[in-house]
Amino acid sequence: MEKTIRLNEKLTLTFPEGFHVMDEEEKKTLRFLENGPGEALADPEHHIIVTIGWKSVGGLASLLLKARDAAKASENNVRKAMESLGYQSEGFGTRQAGPLKAESFGYTYEAQGTGMYGETCCVKQGRTFYYFNCYIREAARQEGLKIWEGILASAGWTD
Numbered sequence: 001m002e003k004t005i006r007l008n009e010k011l012t013l014t015f016p017e018g019f020h021v022m023d024e025e026e027k028k029t030l031r032f033l034e035n036g037p038g039e040a041l042a043d044p045e046h047h048i049i050v051t052i053g054w055k056s057v058g059g060l061a062s063l064l065l066k067a068r069d070a071a072k073a074s075e076n077n078v079r080k081a082m083e084s085l086g087y088q089s090e091g092f093g094t095r096q097a098g099p100l101k102a103e104s105f106g107y108t109y110e111a112q113g114t115g116m117y118g119e120t121c122c123v124k125q126g127r128t129f130y131y132f133n134c135y136i137r138e139a140a141r142q143e144g145l146k147i148w149e150g151i152l153a154s155a156g157w158t159d
Contacts, residue, residue: 007039008054011130014154015050015091017149018043018108022123038131043153047137048144050151054130062127070122070129071103078120097132098155110140117141119148125157 004014022030022040022126030040032049038053057065071092079087090106102121109116115138115147123130136144 005039005041005054006044008037008128010125010128010157010159011052011054012154012156013052013151015041015151016043018045019048019050021143022049043147046144046147047140048147050148051109051133052130052147054128056128058127065124067101067103067122067124067128070124070131071105071120074120074122074131075105075107077101078105078118082109082118085111095121095149095152097121097130097152098157100155100157101105102124102132102152115139117144121152123155 001017002014003017003019004012006012019041022042026042027040030049038051040052041050042048075089075092079089086109088108090108092103092105095102095104100123102123104119104121106117106119109118117136117138119134121132123132134144134148136148
């Protein structure tokens with residue numbers, strides 16, 4: 001049975017059975033949560049973690065910055081943080097996050113001897129940037145990407 005989560009009082013996501021919202025203890029291991037609000041979902045059976053963070057900007061930045069700018073900055077940060085884990089870029093692209101176009105980038109790395117695939121999607125809705133991140137074991141990448149795409153497709157925003 002699918003479940004729904006509401007984030008930032010504006011974003012709703014649906015996720016499949018097997019996922020759970022990570023508790024505070026689990027989230028402490030996720031670096032992005034140290035720098036701002038966010039939530040994390042995990043499916044231990046499929047070895048998938050999905051994190052969603054957001055940051056509102058004001059003034060001129062809200063007019064000038066685009067989702068593509070956020071994706072490029074995010075890729076730079078991820079590359080630096082994961083350099084010691086064998087970070088390898090798979091390039092930039094786009095995905096659909098509900099009705100909105102998301103700017104994305106994919107990469108591979110190794111965590112504790114396990115090959116991993118990561119993907120980040122950036123969306124700008126009004127004055128808020130949303131960062132969707134997915135981490136999948138490389139061995140389960142194809143199946144994991146289908147689940148990831150379904151979660152992204154479920155995204156819906158309200159004013």
